[in-house]
Amino acid sequence: MPLIWLIVIVLAIAVAGYVLGRSRVMAATGGDSRKLHSLPSYYGYNVALKVVLPSFFLLLVWLLVQPVIVNGTVAADIPQSAIPEGSSRDLIMSEVRRTAEGLDNAVAQGIMTEDFATNARSDLNDVTQRLKDAGQIVTAQVTQPILQAAQRYRIMNDTGNLILSLLVILVAAAGAAWSLREMRPEFRARNVVERVVKGVLVAAASVAILTTLGIVLSLVFNTIEFFRLYPAGDFFFGTAWSPSFTGRGGSSELGVLPLLWGTFYISIVALLVAVPVGLFAAIYLSEYASPRVRSFAKPMLEVLAGIPTIVYGLFALLTVGPLLVAVFGKDGLGWMQAGTAVMTAGLVMGVMLIPFVSSLSDDIINAVPQAMRDGSYGLGATKSETIRQVVLPAALPGIVGAILLAASRAIGETMIVVLGAGAAARLSLNPFEAMTTVTAKIVSQLTGDADFASPEALVAFALGMTLFVITLGLNIFALYIVRKYREQYE
Amino acid sequence: MYDAPNLAESQVTQDNIKISARNVQVFYADTHAIKDVDVDILDKTVTAFIGPSGCGKSTFLRCINRMNDTIDICKVQGDIMLDGQDIYDKRVDPVQLRAKVGMVFQKPNPFPKSIYDNVAYGPRIHGLARTKADLDEIVEKSLRRAALWNEAKDRLDQPGTGLSGGQQQRLCIARAVATAPEVLLMDEPCSALDPIATAQVEELIDELRQEFSVVIVTHSMQQAARVSQKTAFFHLGHLVEYGETGQIFTNPEDERTESYITGRIG
Structure with missing residues (x-):
């Protein structure tokens, strides 16, 4: 029985239980719902829930466990001799599953009878040909052990599914019967x-x-x-990043420091752009702008947050990079070699972060009670004095939180870096040189065709872990700051 | 020397009237909140504004230091003179005006700063203290004035928000006093306080009268009777009656005043 029908049946039992439970309890009080402990619908829900929850739970567990058991049993039955040199039991099993699936589909298309699919033993060529006719992908010739295993696999799954269907319906019915017996007016269905x-x-x-x-x-x-394959000390303190591309060369240098330095350098440039601009924008929007200006300026700023970062990356690559080269490159000051640089990525990332800082800060500044401002104006303070000395200190915890959130975003940003900052891992102070970040390198390590068990690929996880720990630390620090200063105003 | 006594006397009468309002109208968008208010507020006197909720007494109070400027939809017409100068004149900077006319609000609103910085806020922005010692002295004097020195002297570096409600309100008064204003406006300063804190603040108001002209808005008629020398009764945006406090409470001329005082309207 297909799964969908099973679910429909259980739901039907639940609906019936709802109606029955409701009417039963109403009948018990002679139709006066005021004599019930709860509203009549609660009694209905009570029955329905007791039908649905246990049976769906059983269904879920069964569906998770059955494949494991069937796979294990069938795999154990494949004789060692049936596994060719250079292959493994896992590979054979995936072929078994494919064959079993092929048999299912062939039966469904009418190319085989159910009986043939279950009992065919000898004529392997015929079976293979029929499977191919049915459009099933079968690798080469189906061998005797595989066919047997596939048939066994099918039988076990079919039996399993049958038992599952019966059990689930039984549990649903039992739930309905049990809960219907509870349906007395004093039953606390609502609770x-x-x-x-x-x-x-x-x-x-x-x-x-x-x-x-x-x-x-x-x-x-x-x-x-x-870390089993590569020494942790070299990873954390190595100053060179040069993975060998030959794969198992073992000559890779995988020091994280150049990547961390690139990450922080680019993030700092980005924050130097985003924090002042975002904060000033927030102050203008919340304190100076008229409601009309605010009502269109704020959504406009927030549109920036909705632009996909790849678009920012293109902006960095095509517009900001060449612009910077024109000023700082060979024809200008001569500091910059190419368009991809820390500065390019940092500036564009800063623009991307402006709405994060401004939108959050704006909300926080607005949350500062008007009484604070009145108090300050009442003492003869000007608007900017009030903002600097009263509003911003009161909003500081939230603003710090906004900045740290922006920092987390900056550290985790990838696309802008890939397109704007280049791919060279380098320890340098010059912001006009190409550098790269942890996230960009995670992408490049995993998208190559390196062996997944090699340190060159696994280093991506170590990088991810490092990044995770750093951003987690930043977030905890942000929480700490916010908590520490929160008490200062109501 | 010959004219001296005469001159002194005229000085006194002129000094006596600190604020004079003539034909003041206030509009909130389309609502006419204050209608034709004429009032003379005397120097070194406590003047109480009483009246039912929404009668415009707080609005009028906020006109005196142009706090209504911060509300976009609020429009003020008529003349309010402080020491003979129109405070709504274009040449008057509301910031300077507010330094001269301090304000204490209904809810205590200490800044999220230390007690010391709260009191030093006004003197700092107006440059009243030349040295740290000067500033220390102003802070101590103001806190003493607000009867808060003894409770706060050991915790000047702790946040002002950590004080109790009554202490916070006295801190706000100290903060207003530290700016050395000439007039102190108080908008229901005791409505958020318990009776003991109220008594302390009232005592304080009486002392402040030595140096300032104090204008207080209050809902409590007992409080008005206790602290003020002059009382103004507002009703539906009109100034109904203005006179000696004793006169207003014992022998009001207008029957609306009498109804309010005896509790029949309000």
């Missing part, structure tokens, strides 16, 4: 439903946290794998 609602919310929150945990763990294991 039960409230608990379920809370459970759903908790589950949603857990998904986010567990995902983060999963990401961190996958990073951690790959990072550990990397």
